[in-house]
Amino acid sequence: MAINFTNTVQSVTEITRSIKGILEHGFAFVAVNGEVSNLRRPYSGHLYFTLKDDNAQLKAVLFKSQSRYLEKELRDGAQVICRGRVSVYEARGDYQIIVDSVDFAGAGLKHLAFEKLKRRLEAEGLFAADHKQPLPFLPHKIALITSPQGAAVHDFLKIAARCFPAVPIEIYPAPMQGEQAAAAIIQALSLIQRRDCEVIVICRGGGSLEDLWPFNNEELAREIYNCPLPVVSAIGHEVDFTILDLVADERAPTPTAAAEVVLPDGQVLSRTVSQNRNRLIEAMGRRLTTLRQRTDAQCRLLAVPAHALRGIRLRLEQTENNLQRAMDNTLLAASRAVDNRVNGLLLHSPKTLIKRHRERIKSLEDGLRRQIRAGLEHETTRFRQAAALLNAVSPLNILGRGYAVVTRLPDNKILRSRSEAAPGDRLRLTLHDGKIDCEVVA
Template sequence: MQDPKLRYNSRMQTNTDIQTPKRDTLTISQLNRQAKRLLEGNFPSVWIVGEISNLSRPSSGHWYFSLKDSNAQVRCAMFRTSNARLRFQADSGQQVMARAKLSLYEARGDYQLIVEHMELAGDGLLARQFDELKHRLFQEGLFDQQHKQILPTLPRHIAIVTSPTGAAIHDILTVLGRRFPSIPVTIFPTPVQGQAAAAGIAKAISLVNQLAASGSLPVDVILVSRGGGSLEDLWAFNEEVVARAISQSDLPVVSAVGHEVDVTIADFVADHRAPTPSAGAELLSPDRQEILANFTGYEQALIRRMLQQLESSRQRLHWQQTRLRHPGSRLQEHSQRLDELELRLKNSWRNRCQQQKLGIDLIQSRLQQQTPAHLTRQLTVRYQNLYRRLEQQVAKQMTHRRQKLDNTMHLLDAVSPLATLDRGYAIVADAKGQVITNAATATVGQSIHTKLAKGAIKSTVVSIEQDLT
């Protein structure tokens, strides 16, 4: 079969009779593949900064988004194996710094970046550094409540670590002058913004502690403060050197940085946090009007207490006066008491003697009962009683035996053959003395012996009559 391309060329030659040069053509896939190789082979990994937009997270786990600045944007892909290693949650609108390789998506011919690593930039980077330092200091125990110091109720001297030209120092001095102007204040000027700010703040806190320890300055509390600003403006108070200086301070430290919504590492480490510089001044200074009102209340309470004490003392004095009597009356009572005790003593002695006498009589009676003569008499009486009881028992036994013998004799008479003979019966026996009870056993002419109730008869059997029943 002929090649269609050859047929086409022959037709062209036939129709036009013009000899055209041979062209090198590429498919779209080939073009995109070569462009991809060109990009990936000539551009190494690059770092770019931009804002995430149009972030998509399909079920495959890969991320697809765009990175943009004010003038341009580029498509990006971050595969699951790479985005799983991120230490923050990516979202649209975040400013990030990404390491990526240039590539091209062949199916659409889209120029794109394959992101291998990504981290927050600008405020996002600062926020991550903030969280990392906060977590590390928390693990070390710098935020523990057990390390927090108690603020003085009425400070003797306040040290303020801040910028001498900022709005914060003006607010602090205004509040202190209004609430309690007699509290001495020493300002330790230091920058509160910029690269040298953190070291300056830490040095000022250390200096205050040195002066207080040496007695050069009677400071008993430190107020670290500045006005509000962005996260970068307040960053000096998120530095580790400031946190360490606050933690190592022997004096209690109050952190009053920024506005109420601003939170810094210094707030967590400090012994107390005030939401604003003015609030920090109010926290350290008592209200003069409140103290005056308290003093007035104490004065009134003291007066009431003194009056109560005077009234109580007056009542006790009156009571003591009513109890106080003439000494003669007391002597009479004591004399009467002595007489009463004397009578009680005599009665007690008399009762005791009687008891002793009764005891002696009892002992003598018991001794008398233990003499041989007395014991002999007791034994004699006992012998006589026993002999009399023996005689009675013997007589009783004899009577009982005699009655029993009579009863037995009556019973014996009742069953005796002699009694039967007395009723007219007789006992017949042969010559040998054997009792004959059946006439059939006797023979005619046999000699028999008949026993009667009185006497006996010897006879000879003449005839025999047998009982036919």
């Protein structure tokens, strides 16, 4: 091997940065299998450890923002597959792998299953580009399938509100990991197809291979392939790839990017309409000025006779009027188009929707109060009638006429005959205004 010598002298920093650039471009994404050792977790929350096998070792770092996606706690001696990129820590001159995700023992079999399913579905044409549907420029409604407890839904809604807040978003809750996730997503897809949505977004945050495994489900892939609506996948981070990403009509690397994919920037659209309107006005003005100058030049070339000048003036005025009307009509049409677009945006404004719903709630509340008031009056009348009837047949009313109810103590049996009482029995007499305990003496 030939060795090239150079007269250029580099500093330690320069040669280290050169090596770092070569490693980061040559090993932009790698997957390394090894055993965890020398695991450290300082106050920063990052994880520092060494990946080793029988013949070599490699330093690794898993930052705190990624460590929350671990399916279980990382320990020394664990066999793992780390995915990430190779870089150089310049302060010590050490090369290391910056880990994005960790799969524990057994993930290798899942990776093989993933590759096998991927090849089979690709051969069947489920990933074909000519089958993918284009996304609507400005959807009138978006269906979002995600977990309402995750951070992904908040990221998506935040960016959607910034881009185009007038577009309504319907959220269809579904678990984003676990055995029930794929079936729940399929059920949500079936429900959405009966609604008036224009595009479907499936999103969740990053995670391990186990967390993202439901998105490698064959039944889910075929359901998305046959879905009549365009589907956008936003699963995990940019380095995460699933079968869902391959079969979907559009893949976004993150939930935030998904919102930017399905919605245009409303401010940019407004500025574009305004700029086009101004350019049209300027172009018509320049055109009118040019025609006026050309008309003036032709007038100067004409002969002096008054009748010729009058005819030319008439034609000039007619031409000018026609141009003015044409410009006015063009400006009016452009203004109406802008007004229609603004009115369309106002119809979907959150303030308008809130006002409409408040009026509806007030109307329902008034109706409910009227119904409750009528019901109370009806029930009050019925209660008074029942009370009068009960009072007529009440035992207390009979007792008030001088009768008494005799019960034997302690079993509280009601006595209906003199023969049921014996001397020494304790009795209780219930009158209309109280009770009297007594004893039988004869």
